[in-house]
Amino acid sequence: MRSEPPDGPDALREKIIGLGETSLHKSYYPELQSRLAELERFRALLDQTYDAIFLIRAETGKLADVNAAVRAYLGYSKKELLATPFADLLSPQQKAGFVELIRKKSDLPSECRQTCTASLISRAGTEIPMEITVRSVTFGGEQYVVAIARDITDRIRTERELKIKESALESSTNGILIADLTGAVMYANRSFALMFGYGEEGAITGRNLEAFFTDPTVGEKITGRLLDNHAIVEEMIGLRNNGSPFHIQVSGSVVQNDAGQPLCIMLIVMDITWRIYTDQMKQETYAQLGRNIEQFAILGDHIRNPLQVIVGYAEMLDDPVAGKILEQSRRIDEIITELDRGWVESASVRQFLRKHGDVAEPSEPGVLRISIPKKGDL
Template identity: 75%
Template sequence: MRSDPPDDPDTLREKIIGLGEASLHKSYYPELQSRLAELERFRALLDQTHDAIFLIHAETGNLADVNASAGMCLGYSREELLTTPFLNLVAPQQKAGFAEFVRMNCDQPPASHWTCIASLVSREGREIPMEVTARFVAFDGEQYIVAIARDITDRLQAERELKIKESALASSTNGILIADLTGAIMYANPGFVSMFGYERGGALAGRNLAAFFADPAVGEKVADHLLKDRAIVEETIGLQSGGAPFHIQVSGSVVQNDAGQPLCIMLIVMDITERVVTDQMKREAYTQLGKNIEQFAILGDHIRNPLQVIVGYAEMIDDPLARKILDQSNRIDEIITRLDRGWIESANVRKFLRRHGDDAEPPAPIFVRIAATKKEDP
């Protein structure tokens, strides 16, 4: 202190070389050791992080310091990195852009930081995509850049896979709906939006999936079934935005996390109106075909009854023309017999189609052949 009496030369000498009770060496050495230990701990902490940390001279662009992760990531030793300008580590096609990016941020406030994506080149020549966050700092009146680079290879791969999945969902012609566990809509693909007559998918967000069924109870049943049994396939009636009902097939499942806990509900919706209408037309056609076959059989009997009367009278007439009447009557009977066979075979075809569907190929014996049937005796 200025108020303290000055030390004599011997006392001052003892303080400097550490021999006195108030030795300067004894006063500052423990604090110096503590600071050095703190710096060592901090250095070890930086070396353990997975991010690569670079301290760059702002004026020259040379590296002033790096952590251990920087060398491990790029395959260089610390000594090699300290003799390499940071820009030499940037991929050749990105050097100019990175240098311009740094120049544009030179006027940023000292506390601000900026982030960019750049590829750093390893010793083997492999380009590693990095997210580089940097800021300017000052030490002893000199400007430095602290750059923290994080390897984002896995993140970019995950983003690419996610984009592929999103594109697949968006391009699907089927309607795809994702709802939370309460049934509130989280996502609807363009196929679903178009199928249900909406202009944009954002209008569906937050609505309950029961609103897309003609009978809301069916929508609630679907959600409850999924939460209990994890999967469902059901045909029901959907409801478009304008209130028009249409036939849909709903298949869905519950999306789970790695622990098996439910995350959300996903539904795949198909418009099956055309198929349902076609099936209805087939059923009506089969029904009408059955009625026609029965009518044809009855008409055949009705034709044969008067034909037998004609034959009977012709056989009682002793006239050459009677033989012609009998011949023509036999021809009529033969035609009716052929029709009977065709009707029977038509009935067999109808039964076969009902059992096996239209795509099945019926066996050869039940094909309808009328004109080629050989004449038989009455």
């Protein structure tokens, strides 16, 4: 007779479905549960990251898996994404280049990584600039490419703003210098280099502030005052690279971080040599003009003195010509009187004299008045 198996049909069935005492399922079940829990934790971590993670089949270029960030960025469901080749998510201009990158990447060792910049297209058609790092991996004998994409929209905007600010500094007609808290120069724009007679901005980097002033102690004083008061505006004497002095106006401030801590010192320098020269010329001109006006008043009196003699002689003549002499003398006196009144009583001249304190306002001169009889009184 055929021998019966040691276990009956029911016992064998229980072994197969994992209910028997010696079930292999029971032996591996705790480890299986542990592995599943570990995978769930890992999936949860991947879904919490802000980076978009793509698992791409190297052979077909289709997506094998994505994390939650991919769905949040692009607005597609996971089912839609898994039916889409990764290249279709890229901007058309960058698609061919990235496909070639993935092809090359699948032939390289898994330790080798490569980073590039590309834009992903969302469901709404929005381009999202991404920095994408790719590497090849192997699961179960199948080749994959892992792409980790990070949104760099804020970084691009910040870089653009920094570029604009840097261009503004470079194009400024004023000299701009940035130094650390010890006074060592970290940056100088081209205008500063030209103003102080240096061939290029790099020749200034590393120098101390004291190198740019005739008084070497000024650099240390500026640093100290800025750290105490955080801002200054002063006129000083600068020192060019060839040793020649010139007049400058320095506006300084302390650059601080968000916590209010000083980071560096910024100076804005203007060459005011021409302004100083112009102011000096103005002062000299105003003073000379005041002297000329006073001299004019004196000359008026000097003209009247001989005119008085002429009038005296004309009055003693019994001749019709004497009348004409007196008439012309009277006209000369009236002209001089009008000139006197014009410069003394003119509102513009008085305002000029009051505005410029270096020019003394003359008092009303003691004008010699000539009494000249009219022709009818002779």
